Amino acid sequence: MATRNPAEGILNSTTFAFLDLETTGGSAGHDRITEIGIRFWRNGEVVDEWQTLLNPRMRIPPFIERLTGISNDMVADAPEFAEVADELEARLKGTIFVAHNARFDYGFVKAEFRRLARPFAARVLCTVKLSRRLYPQDKRHNMDALIQRHGLGAVQRHRAMGDVAAMMEFFSHALWEHGADSVNEAVRTLLQRPSVPSHMPPDVLDEVPAVPGVYRFYGENEVLLYVGKSTNIAQRVASHFSGDHNSGKGIRLSESMRRLEWTETAGELGALLLELKQIKTLHPMYNRRSRPAKTLWSIELTANDQGYLQARLVRQIEPHRLGDYYGLFRSKRDAQRALTGIAGKNELCNKLLDLEPAEQSGPCFQRTLGRCKGACERIEDVTRYNLRVQIAFHSLRLKTWPWPGPVGVVEHNPGTGRTDILIIYNWMHVATVHSEEELDDLSLRGTAVTFDMDSYKLVVKALSGKGIGGLKILELPPVGTPDILSLGNDMS
Numbered sequence: 186m187a188t189r190n191p192a193e194g195i196l197n198s199t200t201f202a203f204l205d206l207e208t209t210g211g212s213a214g215h216d217r218i219t220e221i222g223i224r225f226w227r228n229g230e231v232v233d234e235w236q237t238l239l240n241p242r243m244r245i246p247p248f249i250e251r252l253t254g255i256s257n258d259m260v261a262d263a264p265e266f267a268e269v270a271d272e273l274e275a276r277l278k279g280t281i282f283v284a285h286n287a288r289f290d291y292g293f294v295k296a297e298f299r300r301l302a303r304p305f306a307a308r309v310l311c312t313v314k315l316s317r318r319l320y321p322q323d324k325r326h327n328m329d330a331l332i333q334r335h336g337l338g339a340v341q342r343h344r345a346m347g348d349v350a351a352m353m354e355f356f357s358h359a360l361w362e363h364g365a366d367s368v369n370e371a372v373r374t375l376l377q378r379p380s381v382p383s384h385m386p387p388d389v390l391d392e393v394p395a396v397p398g399v400y401r402f403y404g405e406n407e408v409l410l411y412v413g414k415s416t417n418i419a420q421r422v423a424s425h426f427s428g429d430h431n432s433g434k435g436i437r438l439s440e441s442m443r444r445l446e447w448t449e450t451a452g453e454l455g456a457l458l459l460e461l462k463q464i465k466t467l468h469p470m471y472n473r474r475s476r477p478a479k480t481l482w483s484i485e486l487t488a489n490d491q492g493y494l495q496a497r498l499v500r501q502i503e504p505h506r507l508g509d510y511y512g513l514f515r516s517k518r519d520a521q522r523a524l525t526g527i528a529g530k531n532e533l534c535n536k537l538l539d540l541e542p543a544e545q546s547g548p549c550f551q552r553t554l555g556r557c558k559g560a561c562e563r564i565e566d567v568t569r570y571n572l573r574v575q576i577a578f579h580s581l582r583l584k585t586w587p588w589p590g591p592v593g594v595v596e597h598n599p600g601t602g603r604t605d606i607l608i609i610y611n612w613m614h615v616a617t618v619h620s621e622e623e624l625d626d627l628s629l630r631g632t633a634v635t636f637d638m639d640s641y642k643l644v645v646k647a648l649s650g651k652g653i654g655g656l657k658i659l660e661l662p663p664v665g666t667p668d669i670l671s672l673g674n675d676m677s
Contacts, residue, residue, distance in 0.1 A: 199281055201226045205345045214296060223236070223349065235273075237263070242265060274305065316331060393419040400448075402438065451601075452605065481515060486575075488571075495538070533577060590662055593606040609648075611636070612648075
């Protein structure tokens with residue numbers, strides 16, 4: 186059997202629609218298209234082109250006018266999108282939709298069709314991703330960087346046909362430099378779509394951003410099925426539909442899914458905290474591990490009248506002395522089980538660990554078995570016993586909050602320009618702002634703070650340097666905060 190040459194595949198058999206838009210702004214949900222430019226390329230040749238200004242039915246901001254050169258007067262008599270929708274759809278039918286940062290252009294086209302209550306879907310190729318794949322050694326892949334790096338010809342930037350010309354010249358340059366086989370293979374790889382649930386549109390993943398954040402899967406009647414987080418939402422969501430996740434739960438989740446939405450964050454810690462909060466407040470069907478505990482218990486060690494350390498189960502803690510508490514447990518039974526294990530392993534007194542009534546006469550049960558060294562009978566030296574208790578409980582000790590007040594943990598994503606400042610106090614996430622100006626206006630006085638085991642473990646790990654690295658921490662002035670933190674869960 187003859188082996189097919191990859192160059193005889195998609196590059197020769199398919200029409201590529203190189204498209205660029207100019208718009209009134211950066212939000213597809215709010216802003217509108219002012220210009221469309223397309224050149225149709227097939228088998229190495231431009232076979233057609235199409236260009237039009239559009240009346241966006243909204244004012245073009247002055248800075249956009251200066252950037253693009255498209256004024257409100259220029260589009261006043263231009264057609265509206267609805268008037269060109271049929272022709273645009275017919276021209277793009279069966280083509281590969283090619284754009285630089287395709288998520289932007291494709292998102293705007295889909296939004297315009299959505300306003301007309303019309304579905305639109307296409308196979309999409311992003312030339313930013315193509316550049317990254319073919320030139321992985323380079324850091325920047327925006328159009329100005331490509332023009333400079335590859336010595337592309339001068340074009341009228343920020344006008345639709347000018348940017349289309351630059352994009353096509355880059356594509357031709359890549360073909361010349363890498364050869365048709367390599368480019369064809371790169372294009373095929375980028376066009377491969379992961380399978381998606383049958384009830385979802387085939388292009389559902391095209392608009393999902395490759396940024397940190399939290400995603401949510403919904404089923405029929407807007408039932409929330411699942412909440413997840415990732416440093417790359419697009420990659421993580423796609424992985425749910427790959428063969429690697431065909432577990433019974435994964436299959437049921439895919440079959441039930443009807444809608445997808447997401448919330449972007451600046452970094453990983455913000456995504457982790459938002460995921461935790463949404464699981465605890467929204468109760469998704471398929472999330473179990475981080476469900477809120479109805480009760481939460483800890484252990485306090487205090488000296489009795491004879492000076493021996495004794496354990497006491499508590500459901501309230503004083504935030505300024507977190508280090509005096511040991512362990513976080515989802516039930517009283519779990520806490521008692523931990524105490525029993527500690528007593529047996531370290532030959533400690535059951536009475537002093539509140540496992541037997543202290544007022545009961547005689548030695549503790551551990552003592553009758555030879556597993557207590559006599560603290561219940563005041564035989565063991567107080568100092569020696571207390572030292573053994575401290576050693577036994579050391580690994581369970583909670584970390585005292587090391588700052589005098591709240592802190593702002595800064596996460597910045599240079600790719601998106603987003604900044605999140607996570608306000609954290611006593612290891613609990615209190616609020617999020619997006620600039621130091623917002624931080625100056627923030628008042629935490631009267632804010633309720635409820636201690637949560639999962640949040641505590643997550644934030645301790647992140648801020649102790651064992652989890653997320655490179656976090657900038659801003660110390661904030663002390664505020665009026667509760668003297669007592671409840672170990673109940675207000676997120677249940």
